[in-house]
Amino acid sequence: MTLSVRISHPFPAFRLDVDLEAPEGVTAIFGPSGAGKTTIINAVAGLFLPHSGCITSRGATFFDSDRRINLPTQKRQVGYVFQDHRLFPHLDVKANLNFGRRARKIGENRADFDRIVSMLGLEQLLGRSPFALSGGEKQRVAIGRALLSAPEVLLLDEPLASLDQMRRQEILPYLERLRDEARLPILYVSHSVSEVARLSNQVLVIDQGQQSVLGPVGDVFAHPHAAGRMGAEDLGAVLFAKVHAHHSDGVTELASAGGRLFLPKTNADIGAFQRVRIRAQDVMLSRQKPEQISALNVLSGTIVDISKDPDQSGKGVLVRVRCGDDLLLSRITLRSLNALDLRVGEPIYAVLKTVSVARGDVGQG
Structure with a gap:
């Protein structure tokens, strides 16, 4: 099941061009x-009409400027979750x-209802009023409501933007399950x-309406063209590894393409895939x-x-290093x-302190 979005639209400040x-x-x-x-996801939902292009999903045409097709929003099988949950206050969960x-x-399907409720951890909330829910719980209900409408595509517009850091960390594991189990674009x-970094399979970096980079999350995060959009502190790479062991000294050992990774202890099962x-x-x-270093x-x-x-x-450079199938990025002066006389094509060792990786930077693979 694939969603295809090819749209173009002129705005006063820039031109939007997307091929996704x-x-x-x-x-x-x-x-x-x-x-x-x-604007991109609003075009998919039928809430914005592009000047030209084509949007299709699973063989169905949502929009085609050449054929003058523009399916009404209510006829597009799309689930939309906004920044604010938009739950009905007079209805329980x-x-x-x-x-x-x-x-x-859509006819009632108890198996689907139970599966989605379980996936989003809503079992204990069904009888509650929205007023009795935390911000993270409200967003989980909004996502569940969208999924129960049997969409072919799910659109999430900054669903965590209104939550504080604690609530964001609370909901992220459920979004990881959604990514892995929903089987939807x-x-x-x-x-x-x-x-x-934690949730995506692929990333489209867009700036002033233009596609800057598009590709798998690991490639995009290590791409020099994406560097300027991420900021100095956030710039980095995403590695994929399998949990090898949990050690008694509070360290989890992972097997990655470039070698062993030692991180602060996680709760993941042995053999589980993680992204870091x-x-x-x-x-x-x-x-x-290097030898005999901390x-x-x-x-x-x-x-x-x-x-x-x-x-x-x-005054500085970004060095991109391939470690097996993974790409790593290093910022040096x-x-x-x-001093090191580094050149493309040469072997190199990348060194990272265990405590440099925060818990929030480790998620399910």
Whole structure:
């Protein structure tokens, strides 16, 4: 099941041009405010009419300017979750969940209802009023309501933007389950680097209406062209690894393509896949394999790219390192680059302290 979005539209400040294929899983649309992110999903939902293009899902045409097709919103099988939950205050959680199904005249399916309630952890909330729910609980109900309307595509417009950090961490595991179990194309609009890194399968970086980078999350986060959109502190790469062991000294050991990774202890089961966001500023480089150092993580790789650091005004560089199937990014100074005489194609060791990886940067693979 794939969603295809090819649209173009002139605005006073910029021109929106998008060519996107979104398969099952989460495609994050990432960029600064005013870049055109919400406009894209509004076009999919039928809430915005592009000047030209074509939008199709599962063989159904939502919009085609050449054929003068523009399916009304209510006839597009799309679920939409907004920044604010928009629950009905006079209905309890169960009635809110069932509203979308009834509005589309979909027959009751108890198995689907129970599956979605379980996936989103709503079992204990069904009889509650929206007034008795936390912000994270309200958003989980809104997502459940959208799923119970049997959509072919799910659109999430910055669903965590109104939540504090604690509530965001509360809901993220449920969004990971949604990504892995819903079997739907999900467009996830966000300007949060940590959310995109943890949840997305592929990422579209958009700026002033133009596609900057599009690809798998691991490739995009290590792409030099995406660096300027992420900011100095958030810039980094996403690695995928399998939990190998939990050690008694509070460290979890993962097996990655570039070698063993040691992180602060996680709750993941042995054998589970994890994704780890590693900030470029936390990665040191060494020509020789370092020994007798406190940093536990030493990954072997090959330099594939050296580019200017957009946040260093020409005083630093970004070094992209391939470790097996993964890409890693390191921010170093020009002095370090020259001292090590680093060149593309040469072997290198990437060094990372275990405590540099925060719990919020580790999620389900």
